[in-house]
Amino acid sequence: MTPYDRPLDASRKEIRLLHLEPGNFNSEIIGYLVTVSLHDVLLYDAISYFWGDVNGKLPITINSKEMLITRHLFCTLNHLRSSSKYLVLWADAICINQEDVEERNIQVLHMGHIFASAARVLIFLGPADPLSIGSDAAFDILLRLSERKSVSKEVLEDAYEHCVNWMVRRAWFSRLWVIQELALARNSPVVYCGRKAISWDMLVYAWGKLLDILDLRKTNHRSMFYQKVVEKRYSDQPPAGESKSWFDGEPRYFWLRYRLRSLDHIRDVAAETEGMDLVDILPVSRHSHCKDPRDKIYGILNLLKEEDRRVFSVDYRKSVKAVYTEVLIEVFKQGKGPWILSSMILQDPDENAHLPSWVIDLAIHKTRRLNDPLSLHPPGIGCSGKESTQVNGVILPDNETLRIRGLLVDTVNDVLVFPKAIKEVIERLVEVDELITQSNNKPSAASPNLKKYTRKEPLWRMLISNMDVDGAVAPEWFGTMYEILRGFRLPPKGSKDKSVRSSYFHVSRYSKTEDDYRRALYDKIRNRSFFTTEGGFMARGMPFVRKGDQVVIIFGAPVPFVLRSCGDYYKIVGVAYVGGIMEGELVDELYHKGLMKEQEFLIR
Numbered sequence: 001m002t003p004y005d006r007p008l009d010a011s012r013k014e015i016r017l018l019h020l021e022p023g024n025f026n027s028e029i030i031g032y033l034v035t036v037s038l039h040d041v042l043l044y045d046a047i048s049y050f051w052g053d054v055n056g057k058l059p060i061t062i063n064s065k066e067m068l069i070t071r072h073l074f075c076t077l078n079h080l081r082s083s084s085k086y087l088v089l090w091a092d093a094i095c096i097n098q099e100d101v102e103e104r105n106i107q108v109l110h111m112g113h114i115f116a117s118a119a120r121v122l123i124f125l126g127p128a129d130p131l132s133i134g135s136d137a138a139f140d141i142l143l144r145l146s147e148r149k150s151v152s153k154e155v156l157e158d159a160y161e162h163c164v165n166w167m168v169r170r171a172w173f174s175r176l177w178v179i180q181e182l183a184l185a186r187n188s189p190v191v192y193c194g195r196k197a198i199s200w201d202m203l204v205y206a207w208g209k210l211l212d213i214l215d216l217r218k219t220n221h222r223s224m225f226y227q228k229v230v231e232k233r234y235s236d237q238p239p240a241g242e243s244k245s246w247f248d249g250e251p252r253y254f255w256l257r258y259r260l261r262s263l264d265h266i267r268d269v270a271a272e273t274e275g276m277d278l279v280d281i282l283p284v285s286r287h288s289h290c291k292d293p294r295d296k297i298y299g300i301l302n303l304l305k306e307e308d309r310r311v312f313s314v315d316y317r318k319s320v321k322a323v324y325t326e327v328l329i330e331v332f333k334q335g336k337g338p339w340i341l342s343s344m345i346l347q348d349p350d351e352n353a354h355l356p357s358w359v360i361d362l363a364i365h366k367t368r369r370l371n372d373p374l375s376l377h378p379p380g381i382g383c384s385g386k387e388s389t390q391v392n393g394v395i396l397p398d399n400e401t402l403r404i405r406g407l408l409v410d411t412v413n414d415v416l417v418f419p420k421a422i423k424e425v426i427e428r429l430v431e432v433d434e435l436i437t438q439s440n441n442k443p444s445a446a447s448p449n450l451k452k453y454t455r456k457e458p459l460w461r462m463l464i465s466n467m468d469v470d471g472a473v474a475p476e477w478f479g480t481m482y483e484i485l486r487g488f489r490l491p492p493k494g495s496k497d498k499s500v501r502s503s504y505f506h507v508s509r510y511s512k513t514e515d516d517y518r519r520a521l522y523d524k525i526r527n528r529s530f531f532t533t534e535g536g537f538m539a540r541g542m543p544f545v546r547k548g549d550q551v552v553i554i555f556g557a558p559v560p561f562v563l564r565s566c567g568d569y570y571k572i573v574g575v576a577y578v579g580g581i582m583e584g585e586l587v588d589e590l591y592h593k594g595l596m597k598e599q600e601f602l603i604r
Contacts, residue, residue, distance in 0.1 A: 003033060003062040004097045010106045013038040015114060016095040018062075020077060020087045029060040029077050033095065038113050044088040046118035048181040048189065049076045050171045051093065051291065062094065069093055076124040079192065089122075090114055092177075105314045112184050112302025121185035123178070125170040128194030138166035139196045145209045146202035156213050163210065166193075168256050173263075176288035176299040182263055183270040183303060204264050211257075266303065275305030278327070279336045283344060286362050292316070293363035294323045320363065321355055325399055328359050335391035338384075338404070338556035342575050343374060348544045349564060349571035356604050357571040358402040373559070373575045375524050376540060378466050378582040379473045382558025385584020386592060390555040401569065402603040406554040407586060407596055409578065410446070410533035412562065414438060417529045417543045425522060429486060432459070432530050439532040446535030449595050454536035456580035462538055463530075464520040465577045474520070481517035537581075542574030549573055552601065553586060569602040 008014040015038060020031040036042055052072035059066050060074065069077075073093055081087055096107045115121055129135035141163060144151050170193070172178055182189060188201040198206075262284055269276055281303055285296045298314050311330050331340050340360070347364055349357045381388050393404040414435045418428055436459070446454060457466070460482035466474050483489040529545045532538055539551065541562050550563045550570070560578050563570040590596040 001065050002097070002099075003065045003067050005063070006035075007097075007100065008035065008103055008106070013110060013113070015090065015107070015110060017042070017044050018089045018091055018094050020081050020089055022082050022084050022086060024083055025078060029074065029081070030062075031060070031094075032063050038110065038117065042117060043119055044090055045120045045122050046090045046115050046181065046185075047076060047080070048115075048121055048123045048172070048178050049073060049091075050175045050178070052171070054291075067094070072126070075127055079127065079194065080122060080124060090118065101316050104316055108298050108314045109301065112180060115181050116184045116186055118185065120187060121181060121189035123172065123182070123189050123191045123200070125172050125191065125193045128196070129166065129169070135166040135193055136196060138163040139193055139198065142203060142206040142210075143196075143198055145206035146198060151213075156210060163207075164256060171289070173256070173259050174289045176285060176290040176295055179263065179266060179284065179288065180299065180302050183267045185267075200264075200267075204260065207260060270303060275308070276303050278304060278308050278334070279331060279340050279343075282327075282340065282360070282362070286344060286360075286364075293320045294318070296362035297323050297327055321359075324355065324359050324362060329395050329399070332393045332395055332402070335556075337393040337402075338390075338554050339558070341554075341572065342377070342557040342559050342561070345373060346542075346572055346574050349573055350544070356400050356402070358603050373542070376465055376528075376575050376577045377558050378577065379471065380582075381584055383553050383560050383578070383582050383584060383587070384555055384557055385587035387555040387587050388558065388584070392554065392556040400604055404554055404601055404603060405598050406552050406561075406601060407591060408599055409551040409553060409560060409581065409586065410450070410535040410537055412545055412547055412549040412551065413532050413534050415529050415531040415545055415547060418525045418527060420527045425526060426485070435530065435532050436538065439536055439538075444534075444536045446537075449590055450535055450586075453580035453585055454538075456585075457538075457582075459538065459579075460517075462577065462579035463540065464517070464524045465540075466582065467520065467524075469516050469520050469523070478517045478520075482521075485518060485521075533578075537578050539576050539578040541576035544573050545576070551576060551578060553581070554601075555587075555598075563601065563603070566604070569604045572603055 004016075008016070014035055016033045016035050018031050018033060020029070023029065050072060052070050054070055057068035057070055058074040059068055060077070061067070070093065073091060077089075077091075080089075092107075092111070097103050141151065141156070167173065182200065185200075188199045191198050191200055191203055266276070266281070266284065281300050285300050288296075288299075290296060290299060294316065297312065301309055301312055301314070308330070312326065328337070328340075331337050337358075341358060344360050345364065346357065347355070347361045355361055384390065390405075392406075393402055395402055416428065416431050416435055418425055444451060444454070458479060460479050461474055463482075464474055464478070468474050468478070480489065525540065527543055529541045529543050530539070531541060531545055533551060537551070539560075545562050546564075548565075550565060551560050552563050553560050557575075559575040560581070562573040562576050564573050586596060591598065
């Protein structure tokens with residue numbers, strides 16, 4: 001039997017609040033629901049938690065009727081309830097009738113108001129860890145740091161693993177819905193782990209203090225402790241006891257730092273502005289977890305600017321395809337289509353036939369560092385040159401076809417795909433040399449206008465997208481480091497290790513900065529393809545590139561795209577870094593002088 005006595009009145013912005021009876025830990029959980037209006041002055045706390053496995057639900061009593069809830073919500077209520085007084089709470093799985101689709105549609109739109117109006121947002125990360133893992137110990141360290149108490153660097157180094165392990169094991173940090181629940185809270189949320197608590201602001205402060213003490217603020221720092229972190233970063237195995245699906249090989253520290261920074265940044269933006277741009281929040285949504293793929297959009301609506309929120313309606317009767325297509329149509333209407341397509345991971349066109357290739361599949365989880373197309377973006381304006389601000393792309397009435405303008409550059413010839421494993425990357429560079437030699441020995445198919453650009457950019461620079469590890473333009477001395485790495489040149493006298501012709505782990509570390517090229521190289525080419533074109537260009541792209549694909553500059557995008565011809569239309573394969581044309585040369589020096597003609601491409 002349902003505990004809900006009647007549907008909620010949407011015209012009054014009604015919600016239900018849970019009045020949780022006091023009780024001892026592990027005693028029966030009892031409460032009742034009260035229907036109220038968001039127009040009224042209310043006093044309640046909103047719970048932010050993660051649903052977890054929907055199987056194996058546990059019973060509670062609501063309105064004198066049994067209700068089954070997930071184990072994680074049961075654990076949340078068991079830890080948060082008082083032993084002496086009623087608590088007034090809002091918890092989505094109880095306060096929303098999950099069986100009523102229309103009610104879910106409306107309540108999802110109210111969730112921003114619900115969390116913004118709550119007296120407190122209570123974040124429950126889960127129960128305390130066993131003593132052998134030590135979440136209490138990690139929490140105690142963070143509490144000491146937040147209170148500005150002295151903690152020795154040696155103690156922190158010992159506690160670092162506890163802190164990282166404790167936080168990354170908590171699924172709350174990876175969930176989609178928690179983004180708006182955190183961001184829209186009017187006061188700093190209270191973060192609970194077991195019986196211990198700390199405010200969100202103090203948690204972020206303490207984490208930053210930990211980074212400062214251990215010299216981990218910058219990714220290019222060379223402290224001994226940082227070198228240990230780097231070794232973890234380049235491991236293709238997940239941490240002991242962790243699931244590969246959680247991190248997909250992404251190291252614990254880097255994932256956690258990115259996530260905390262993203263969550264806190266969104267909270268700051270929400271406090272300072274009237275909403276975020278759709279294209280800014282989509283990448284965060286892509287890297288967050290949720291059970292219903294439509295929530296990749298519905299779960300971020302309350303964070304958007306009002307004009308963007310009005311465009312979309314929540315409707316769980318729509319298909320995933322319809323929801324994702326509507327989002328990309330709106331992005332193109334806003335003139336940001338080429339940018340978003342070049343900035344987010346696109347699916348393999350041969351494996352994802354349920355969506356047009358120009359519609360981003362937000363449900364796909366990929367490792368950022370192995371698949372992030374931003375690693376192919378150059379510093380500066382990019383390949384569109386003077387057309388970089390061009391509003392480009394129209395969705396045809398069938399909602400399946402994108403018509404877009406650009407320049408056809410060349411056709412893919414030979415392709416080499418780099419592995420994910422670091423140790424194999426250097427060995428494959430020999431095959432790159434072979435492909436370049438083969439390309440040089442073939443008659444070039446490039447027009448005289450294009451030929452001068454094919455060898456404009458040196459190989460060492462093209463392989464790293466002309467960027468160092470911090471995104472700045474690669475310095476010239478990187479060229480020397482590439483030659484040393486390949487064994488073409490010996491390191492200077494005084495080098496600690498002269499075994500420079502072997503793999504990554506044996507290349508000399510004779511200064512604080514010469515390690516930068518190696519790390520930039522590995523970040524940029526692992527799980528990427530290197531390819532040559534019929535005209536002689538050298539390029540890097542996604543691993544799906546194959547012989548016969550077309551290299552195209554799409555006006556408004558900072559990087560070229562690789563398209564695959566399918567008769568009278570194309571599919572997007574992904575973005576590419578093409579040496580010699582990444583500063584707008586073809587657009588500014590050829591297209592604008594009438595030496596290249598634009599084309600229209602139909603993409604499905």
